[in-house]
Amino acid sequence: MIEVEGLRKVFRTRRGPVEAVAGIDFRVGAGEFVGYAGPNGAGKSTTVKMMSGILLPSAGRVEVCGLVPYRERKRLARRMGVVFGQRTQLWWDLPLEESFELVGHLYRIPAAERARRLRRLEEVLALGPLLEVPVRSLSLGQRMRAELAAAVLPAPQVLFLDEPTIGLDVEAKAAVRDFLRELNRTEGTTVILTTHDLDDITRLCSRLIIIDHGRLIYDGTVEALRTAYGTTRVLVVDLVEDEPLELAGAVPVRAEGRRRWFQFARDEVSAAELIARLLATNEVADLTLEEPDIEDIVRRIYRGETPG
Amino acid sequence: MVAEALGVYLRLAAATVRATTRRPAYLVVRTVAAALIVVLEVAGVALLLDRFGSVGGWRPAEVLLLFGMAFAGQGLALVFGNSLEAEKLSELVRRGTFDQVLTRPASPLGWVVASYVDTRFVGRMLAGAGAVVWAADRAGVAWTAGRAGLAVLAVTCAAAVVFGILLAAAGFTFVTVQGSEAVNVLVYGGLYLASYPLQIYGSALRFLFVWLVPVGLAIYVPALGVLGRTGPPGLPGWLAWLVAPVAGAFLAAGGLAWRAGIRHYVGTGS
Numbered sequence: 001m002i003e004v005e006g007l008r009k010v011f012r013t014r015r016g017p018v019e020a021v022a023g024i025d026f027r028v029g030a031g032e033f034v035g036y037a038g039p040n041g042a043g044k045s046t047t048v049k050m051m052s053g054i055l056l057p058s059a060g061r062v063e064v065c066g067l068v069p070y071r072e073r074k075r076l077a078r079r080m081g082v083v084f085g086q087r088t089q090l091w092w093d094l095p096l097e098e099s100f101e102l103v104g105h106l107y108r109i110p111a112a113e114r115a116r117r118l119r120r121l122e123e124v125l126a127l128g129p130l131l132e133v134p135v136r137s138l139s140l141g142q143r144m145r146a147e148l149a150a151a152v153l154p155a156p157q158v159l160f161l162d163e164p165t166i167g168l169d170v171e172a173k174a175a176v177r178d179f180l181r182e183l184n185r186t187e188g189t190t191v192i193l194t195t196h197d198l199d200d201i202t203r204l205c206s207r208l209i210i211i212d213h214g215r216l217i218y219d220g221t222v223e224a225l226r227t228a229y230g231t232t233r234v235l236v237v238d239l240v241e242d243e244p245l246e247l248a249g250a251v252p253v254r255a256e257g258r259r260r261w262f263q264f265a266r267d268e269v270s271a272a273e274l275i276a277r278l279l280a281t282n283e284v285a286d287l288t289l290e291e292p293d294i295e296d297i298v299r300r301i302y303r304g305e306t307p308g
Numbered sequence: 309m310v311a312e313a314l315g316v317y318l319r320l321a322a323a324t325v326r327a328t329t330r331r332p333a334y335l336v337v338r339t340v341a342a343a344l345i346v347v348l349e350v351a352g353v354a355l356l357l358d359r360f361g362s363v364g365g366w367r368p369a370e371v372l373l374l375f376g377m378a379f380a381g382q383g384l385a386l387v388f389g390n391s392l393e394a395e396k397l398s399e400l401v402r403r404g405t406f407d408q409v410l411t412r413p414a415s416p417l418g419w420v421v422a423s424y425v426d427t428r429f430v431g432r433m434l435a436g437a438g439a440v441v442w443a444a445d446r447a448g449v450a451w452t453a454g455r456a457g458l459a460v461l462a463v464t465c466a467a468a469v470v471f472g473i474l475l476a477a478a479g480f481t482f483v484t485v486q487g488s489e490a491v492n493v494l495v496y497g498g499l500y501l502a503s504y505p506l507q508i509y510g511s512a513l514r515f516l517f518v519w520l521v522p523v524g525l526a527i528y529v530p531a532l533g534v535l536g537r538t539g540p541p542g543l544p545g546w547l548a549w550l551v552a553p554v555a556g557a558f559l560a561a562g563g564l565a566w567r568a569g570i571r572h573y574v575g576t577g578s
Contacts, residue, residue: 009575052410053411055574056574056575070575077413084408087403087404091323092327093328094327098326102323106412106414134330
């Protein structure tokens with residue numbers, strides 16, 4: 001569905017050339033749900049712009065739906081949906097239903113087909129009561145649901161999403177995620193999700209691509225990332241008494257009153273062993289075991305740490 | 309295919325107009341204000357010209373006919389082309405709106421024009437047309453079908469030239485992403501100069517606005533016909549036949565500049 005090969009983009013600025021994307025390769029198959037992450041300025045949006053035909057690559061090859069984006073921009077536009085979380089694709093001053101009608105004409109969706117799809121989208125995204133409301137009067141959560149409906153109304157083969165859950169409350173986030181999961185499952189839409197919200201990625205994406213400084217630094221499943229990088233776990237101990245505590249095989253990383261944090265390597269010592277040692281020497285009020293947080297892992301990757 | 313594409317842009321434009329009519333009072337006030345500016349300006353010039361008696365051998369009413377044509381042409385061009393003005397277009401680029409336009413299955417120019425149609429400028433156009441009728445009456449023009457045709461020719465071709473300037477400027481804006489005052493000099497300066505009989509200008513200025521930025525040609529030559537005057541040496545009446553092709557060529561050149569600008573924006577040019 002998407003092929004990216006040796007993709008580069010160099011911007012000329014007053015302070016000389018800046019390489020925003022410095023040679024990236026990946027392939028995305030039809031129906032994949034890919035998270036695309038990276039710190040600010042990593043080259044995420046530049047890559048997405050090259051995939052959607054907004055920017056011409058400086059070098060390398062990009063193909064989406066079998067089309068060369070910048071050369072066949074309009075044809076690709078018919079097969080592609082785009083949602084930029086911060087900006088609207090809807091007609092601000094008009095009732096929502098008019099936006100859907102315009103999208104229908106713009107993408108030449110036959111009237112019957114449009115009505116059928118719209119009925120389903122209205123139901124899934126609970127848009128019914130909003131149809132007559134001008135877009136500018138919608139709440140952010142309502143608007144994001146409407147944006148998604150407008151983007152997928154033409155049944156795109158590929159959907160580019162940029163921060164679709166930014167600023168949304170818990171409930172609205174869940175609604176957006178549920179919808180995307182369903183869309184990907186039932187229609188087989190390929191989704192590229194650019195986000196800072198790693199929660200989005202762990203809940204939705206089968207695959208994660210991380211780039212930094214214009215280079216690909218991780219491409220694989222979220223699970224594989226956890227096992228590659230997340231080899232340390234943390235045992236949190238609540239002592240009965242405030243007393244010094246040492247634990248063989250684990251490193252104390254934090255202490256707060258009677259609560260202590262110990263980090264240990266998964267392959268050196270098991271949690272059970274560690275807890276047994278602890279209970280033999282101290283009186284313990286409570287225990288919790290913290291698995292590596294994907295957010296921590298990604299932060300470590302951004303800092304340039306290697307697996308282990 | 310073409311009809312279908314056109315239909316989409318008409319729908320877009322209709323949606324834009326509908327959006328403005330949702331606040332009718334605001335729309336009326338803005339339209340009337342746009343018309344009033346023209347009325348006041350024409351009245352001011354009329355008062356001034358009456359003190360002088362004539363400009364370059366033209367009576368005040370005859371000069372005001374040129375003013376009316378210039379305003380009507382500018383109004384018509386801005387109904388469609390207001391979003392191409394440097395500050396508005398650079399705003400679209402900076403806010404990323406233009407990126408979104410490029411993800412639509414439509415021509416970017418058609419999209420921008422249709423999405424920012426501004427009916428307020430209809431007020432300016434109508435006021436300009438009103439000034440033409442009023443000035444022609446005071447100048448004693450006996451209207452015939454041919455003269456009316458020439459007046460329409462002047463307004464539409466002036467609009468085409470102004471639109472061409474806006475297009476070229478927009479192409480430039482894609483490169484600089486900054487508004488350029490130079491454009492306002494051409495649009496407003498050119499129109500202002502074309503509001504007076506061209507014979508009062510030196511040959512360099514006259515050549516610039518007759519042949520290079522043909523807003524002077526578009527207004528002055530048809531006006532000669534409407535008023536039944538013969539032109540000065542170098543600007544014979546039969547040039548009226550050239551007005552439409554020259555204005556059309558200028559518009560096409562503007563279109564090329566726009567396309568070059570888009571290519572630069574996407575990164576295929578430069």
